[in-house]
Amino acid sequence: MSDPERSTELLWGERSRSGLSLERIVRAAIELADAEGLAAVSMRRVAERLGFTTMSLYRHVPGKAELVDLMCDEVMGETAGEDTRPRDGWRAELDGWARADLALHRRHPWLVEAAHSRRVPGPNALAGFEWALEVVSRTGLPHAQVVAVVTLVGGFVESAARQMAQRMRTERRTGVSEEEWWGARDSLFQHMDRYPTLSRIYEEGGYDAPLDPFEFGLQRVLDGIEALIRDETRDENRCAVCGKALDEISKGRPRDYCSRACQQRAYRMRKG
Numbered sequence: 271m272s273d274p275e276r277s278t279e280l281l282w283g284e285r286s287r288s289g290l291s292l293e294r295i296v297r298a299a300i301e302l303a304d305a306e307g308l309a310a311v312s313m314r315r316v317a318e319r320l321g322f323t324t325m326s327l328y329r330h331v332p333g334k335a336e337l338v339d340l341m342c343d344e345v346m347g348e349t350a351g352e353d354t355r356p357r358d359g360w361r362a363e364l365d366g367w368a369r370a371d372l373a374l375h376r377r378h379p380w381l382v383e384a385a386h387s388r389r390v391p392g393p394n395a396l397a398g399f400e401w402a403l404e405v406v407s408r409t410g411l412p413h414a415q416v417v418a419v420v421t422l423v424g425g426f427v428e429s430a431a432r433q434m435a436q437r438m439r440t441e442r443r444t445g446v447s448e449e450e451w452w453g454a455r456d457s458l459f460q461h462m463d464r465y466p467t468l469s470r471i472y473e474e475g476g477y478d479a480p481l482d483p484f485e486f487g488l489q490r491v492l493d494g495i496e497a498l499i500r501d502e503t504r505d506e507n508r509c510a511v512c513g514k515a516l517d518e519i520s521k522g523r524p525r526d527y528c529s530r531a532c533q534q535r536a537y538r539m540r541k542g
Contacts, residue, residue, distance in 0.1 A: 272335035274390045280336055281343055281392035290322055292330045296340045300378070303341065307439070308380035311337070338384050343392030345378050359511040359535055360499075361492055363405045367398075368427050368488055375431035379439070382432045408513040410503040419495055426491050430484045496536065500526055511536050 280292065298319045303311050313334060317324040331337050349370045358366075375381050391399070402420045411419065441447055462469050471477070500510045508515055509528035516528050527533040 271386075271388070272339050272390070273332065274388070276332055277336050277339040277390040280331060280340055281390060290320065290326055290330065292340070294320060295327055295330055296337070296344050299337055300341050300345060303380040304378060308338070308383040311341075313337070339390055339392070342381060342384050342389065343394045345374065345381065346392070346398060347394040348377075349374055349398060359509075359532060360405050360409050360513060361496060361511055362535065364402070364423055364495075365488065365492060367402055367405070368423055371424070371427045372431055372434070372484065375427070376434065379431075379435035382428065382435045385428060409499045409510075410508045410513055411499060412502070415498070415502065419498075422495070423491060426487060430487065433483075 295316060299311050299316045302315060302319060311334065313327050314324045316337070317327050320327075331340065399420065402423070403416060406416045406419045407413075409416075437448055444451075462472065496510055499508075499513075503510075503513075509532050510526045511532040512528060514528045514532075516525055527536065
């Protein structure tokens, strides 16, 4: 585990940009992890990649644990700029945030190996967290629920990314795709008749066109958040999509959306 005080100093301090700099060390380590996985990253391997001695690296970073903290925050900067997106309503914005995060993990599958609850966040990590908090805070939810919603979406993406990374590692190691591996399991399928529900679903085409688990799961997570916002903010009369205050109506069923456009956007997002 890294020294949190040293990681904080490295993540938030001023950096040199000449000679063997911290930036060059971090970038070389990221390239190595992208190519071979996090286990391949060592101070010696990074030094060899840069053409310096291992001791030269220790003048900039105390060890691998702190280096991994720096690597994580560096790649998180790739998704910078979310705060400049057009305001499309909380659901569309969280949907885009989740997809960008999954794409980041696809480019850098070692990120899930580096994840732990006590890693010191750097400026890029906190910038992304700040952006997501601002999006959800516009819904009118209480502060504790704003934090919980962002944590929920982030946790869902991390779970999906972990499964994706495991699949990628297995396919790279074996040279056999997930579909090819399951397609060769005829000896296993011969025993399926003892499970009637599974057999019926399989025989009736339940596995012919499987739903993408990330797409399906993300929309269900967002559906749950939308229901929470609708329940929590009904008295405040806010739009369930963009959080805009609704005009009061004298009679009839309370409205959930400020406009036909938000209602249609909610419908499209639910349909996925």
